[in-house]
Amino acid sequence: xxxxxxxxxxxxxxxxxxxxxxxxxxxxxxxxxxxxxxxxxxxxxxxxxxxxxxxxxxxxxxxxxxxxxxxxxxxxxxxxxxxxxxxxxxxxxxxxxxxxxxxxxxxxxxxxxxxxxxxxxxxxxxxxxxxxxxxxxxxxxxxxxxxxxxxxxxxxxxxxxxxxxxxxxxxxxxxxxxxxxxxxxxxxxxxxxxxxxxxxxxxxxxxxxxxxxxxxxxxxxxxxxxxxxxxxxxxxxxxxxxxxxxxxxxxxxxxxxxxxxxxxxxxxxxxxxxxxxxxxxxxxxxxxxxxxxxxxxxxxxxxxxxxxxxxxxxxxxxxxxxxxxxxxxxxxxxxxxxxxxxxxxxxxxxxxxxxxxxxxxxxxxxxxxxxxxxxxxxxxxxxxxxxxxxxxxxxxxxxxxxxxxxxxxxxxxxxxxxxxxxxxxxxxxxxxxxxxxxxxxxxxxxxxxxxxxxxxxxxxxxxxxxxxxxxxxxxxxxxxxxxxxxxxxxxxxxxxxxxxxxxxxxxxxxxxxxxxxxxxxxxxxxxxxxxxxxxxxxxxxxxxxxxxxxxxxxxxxxxxxxxxxxxxxxxxxxxxxxxxxxxxxxxxxxxxxxxxxxxxxxxxxxxxxxxxxxxxxxxxxxxxxxxxxxxxxxxxxxxxxxxxxxxxxxxxxxxxxxxxxxxxxxxxxxxxxxxxxxxxxxxxxxxxxxxxxxxxxxxxxxxxxxxxxxxxxxxxxxxxxxxxxxxxxxxxxxxxxxxxxxxxxxxxxxxxxxxxxxxxxxxxxxxxxxx
Numbered sequence: 049x050x051x052x053x054x055x056x057x058x059x060x061x062x063x064x065x066x067x068x069x070x071x072x073x074x075x076x077x078x079x080x081x082x083x084x085x086x087x088x089x090x091x092x093x094x095x096x097x098x099x100x101x102x103x104x105x106x107x108x109x110x111x112x113x114x115x116x117x118x119x120x121x122x123x124x125x126x127x128x129x130x131x132x133x134x135x136x137x138x139x140x141x142x143x144x145x146x147x148x149x150x151x152x153x154x155x156x157x158x159x160x161x162x163x164x165x166x167x168x169x170x171x172x173x174x175x176x177x178x179x180x181x182x183x184x185x186x187x188x189x190x191x192x193x194x195x196x197x198x199x200x201x202x203x204x205x206x207x208x209x210x211x212x213x214x215x216x217x218x219x220x221x222x223x224x225x226x227x228x229x230x231x232x233x234x235x236x237x238x239x240x241x242x243x244x245x246x247x248x249x250x251x252x253x254x255x256x257x258x259x260x261x262x263x264x265x266x267x268x269x270x271x272x273x274x275x276x277x278x279x280x281x282x283x284x285x286x287x288x289x290x291x292x293x294x295x296x297x298x299x300x301x302x303x304x305x306x307x308x309x310x311x312x313x314x315x316x317x318x319x320x321x322x323x324x325x326x327x328x329x330x331x332x333x334x335x336x337x338x339x340x341x342x343x344x345x346x347x348x349x350x351x352x353x354x355x356x357x358x359x360x361x362x363x364x365x366x367x368x369x370x371x372x373x374x375x376x377x378x379x380x381x382x383x384x385x386x387x388x389x390x391x392x393x394x395x396x397x398x399x400x401x402x403x404x405x406x407x408x409x410x411x412x413x414x415x416x417x418x419x420x421x422x423x424x425x426x427x428x429x430x431x432x433x434x435x436x437x438x439x440x441x442x443x444x445x446x447x448x449x450x451x452x453x454x455x456x457x458x459x460x461x462x463x464x465x466x467x468x469x470x471x472x473x474x475x476x477x478x479x480x481x482x483x484x485x486x487x488x489x490x491x492x493x494x495x496x497x498x499x500x501x502x503x504x505x506x507x508x509x510x511x512x513x514x515x516x517x518x519x520x521x522x523x524x525x526x527x528x529x530x531x532x533x534x535x536x537x538x539x540x541x542x543x544x545x546x547x548x549x550x551x552x553x554x555x556x557x558x559x560x561x562x563x564x565x566x567x568x569x570x571x572x573x574x575x576x577x578x579x580x581x582x583x584x585x586x587x588x589x590x591x592x593x594x595x596x597x598x599x600x601x602x603x604x605x606x607x608x609x610x611x612x613x614x615x616x617x618x619x620x621x622x623x624x625x626x627x628x629x630x631x632x633x634x635x636x637x638x639x640x641x642x643x644x645x646x647x648x649x650x651x652x653x654x655x656x657x658x659x660x661x662x663x664x665x666x667x668x669x670x671x672x673x674x675x676x677x678x679x680x681x682x683x684x685x686x687x688x689x690x691x692x693x694x695x696x697x698x699x700x701x702x703x704x705x706x707x708x709x710x711x712x713x714x715x716x717x718x719x720x721x722x723x724x725x726x727x728x729x730x731x732x733x734x735x736x737x738x739x740x741x742x743x744x745x746x747x748x749x750x751x752x753x754x755x756x757x758x759x760x761x762x763x764x765x766x767x768x769x770x771x772x773x774x775x776x777x778x779x780x781x782x783x784x785x786x787x788x789x790x791x792x793x794x795x796x797x798x799x800x801x802x803x804x805x806x807x808x809x810x811x812x813x814x815x816x817x818x819x
Contacts, residue, residue, distance in 0.1 A: 062144040070120035077112030094730035099163035103656025129273040134201030143193040150186040169653035212269030219261040227254035239688040247690040256304040284341035295331035302616035306377035310666040325377030332370030339363040354429035358409030365401025387696040390451025420515040424507035435497035442490030450483035539604035547580035633682025636808040648801025662693030676703035703806030711785035735795040
């Protein structure tokens with residue numbers, strides 16, 4: 049090894065750019081959140097404008113919070129810490145700049161298209177297909193820059209934070225690409241490749257794990273770097289961090305189906321999701337304890353240091369949310385909490401408490417180091433902390449109270465469970481209005497705290513000189529020596545990996561096999577665990593030596609991470625792909641939409657109606673009493689995308705077809721309060737004046753046929769005639785009831801769609817061949 053030293057100047061310019069972008073977009077996302085929270089109490093704040101309705105702004109809020117606020121913060125933290133952990137400058141200044149500006153353009157595109165109603169209709173995955181392609185390309189830029197930097201590292205061993213960054217990069221790539229597979233019908237519209245229950249499973253495999261690998265694992269990596277730095281203490285337990293990482297990335301990916309409990313999702317998938325969700329308690333709390341115990345010996349600093357206050361509170365909120373998540377995945381608890389504000393409180397406890405506080409702590413720690421100037425006001429930072437803490441507690445407490453109240457009222461029955469205690473959905477909505485107002489107050493306090501951060505940042509950097517960090521390193525350090533390099537064979541042919549693969553295989557046989565296979569799998573699993581423990585006790589040093597070698601070989605480490613992540617997704621998704629056929633349904637099969645109904649469904653998606661209404665009647669007595677017979681798997685088999693929903697601000701619509709006359713739906717769209725007194729739904733006057741885009745239907749129907757929907761080979765003229773005939777019938781019916789709307793208007797198509805919901809054909813139930 050050469051003893052010649054060189055000085056490396058880190059690329060902290062891109063860190064500053066991402067940090068400033070996070071601060072700005074965080075304020076934008078929170079402002080939009082405050083507006084839509086207010087709209088739930090004061091419907092007039094929708095302003096009778098299409099681009100300012102709750103249904104269109106809610107996706108803007110969630111995408112801004114996830115991809116703009118946390119995304120930019122994540123990139124800043126990863127780029128800052130990675131350069132110092134690997135003792136190398138980012139591999140490419142061009143890729144770094146492309147990454148930053150490309151990501152900001154994506155955010156701007158989302159901010160324009162979502163309020164305009166261009167949406168795929170899937171939560172956290174609403175962006176239209178051209179933006180999706182841009183996201184994938186910029187993510188590849190990020191990945192290339194990151195792994196290229198690892199290849200040039202001068203620190204041979206990968207520190208724990210790098211493990212979490214690797215898991216984030218490879219897993220988000222897999223999740224995003226699979227869930228966003230679509231077939232375009234125009235430059236701004238597409239239909240999802242998957243449909244019905246298959247789409248539901250893929251969506252929540254993505255949705256749950258986007259939380260896991262975009263909002264959790266990278267922030268854990270940031271915690272493992274910045275928390276010890278701020279506390280000036282080493283990580284509490286290296287061994288615990290190893291267990292935390294591998295158990296988390298393996299277990300997390302299986303838990304998505306807990307978002308679909310008591311629905312038409314096959315029972316074995318629901319049980320699988322619940323089981324793995326409960327298992328998440330262990331690794332999640334292991335990480336939380338590792339973070340908090342790192343502060344041992346430094347707790348006295350929390351009295352004066354706002355950075356440590358934010359970090360300690362953020363890790364605590366992480367622990368709280370990762371306790372609450374598995375709790376909510378228990379079927380009995382989920383029956384009460386799902387579709388209610390409890391879920392909203394849970395999500396915001398993680399986003400504001402975990403992500404937001406970790407972001408604030410990291411930003412306050414970085415500001416003096418990136419601009420070589422002390423923070424303008426420590427006192428303001430401390431005030432920010434207490435405002436944020438009180439704001440979160442008010443917000444989450446209000447949502448817990450509101451959600452439990454909703455769940456109890458909507459599930460309450462009398463007369464031995466045969467009659468609903470509160471048959472009018474609006475009774476529940478009006479009861480929780482004070483809690484919805486309390487949410488606005490709590491969110492407002494949090495937002496005020498964020499503006500204090502902006503002011504503090506502005507006063508600090510005003511007149512300051514940006515600086516880049518430097519480090520002296522030996523010139524040729526970094527490449528693994530010959531006996532440390534690990535081949536692919538060495539990656540897999542070793543006791544830790546072999547026992548892990550065998551354990552997963554026996555577990556699958558136990559959970560999914562027949563009687564004999566299940567017993568054999570259980571016995572094999574128990575034997576595997578005993579042998580693995582015995583081998584570890586007798587040859588633990590060889591396990592540790594193998595892992596030490598793995599950490600100086602980034603490619604084998606990445607391959608094992610991909611396999612750990614992919615296992616759960618493949619085992620869940622492949623069976624649904626194979627079995628998602630019309631011949632495999634229970635006893636009901638969806639009737640395909642007419643062209644006019646399809647146009648109406650696209651309007652329903654565009655307006656974001658799925659943000660407030662579900663289309664899934666659960667297998668629960670109160671749901672059946674309130675909305676009708678429980679939903680079957682086959683009743684949404686042709687839905688691209690599925691519209692089962694995750695929140696009921698309004699009632700379920702799965703069987704609303706035929707329940708009300710056409711004139712009821714017209715008046716409800718004109719002014720919901722003329723039909724449902726006390727409703728907080730916006731008015732939709734533009735639907736009565738805007739023409740339906742009939743010209744787009746031939747391409748849309750052609751794509752639907754490609755996706756497996758059994759449409760006949762209609763000509764353009766036949767499609768137009770079909771639309772005109774059905775629209776004329778609805779328009780004439782409305783005119784007879786005193787409603788005058790031209791038959792080419794959007795509201796006619798939307799009424800056609802709503803009147804179709806719940807219609808099906810009865811088929812012979814599918815019977816499995818006996819084994």
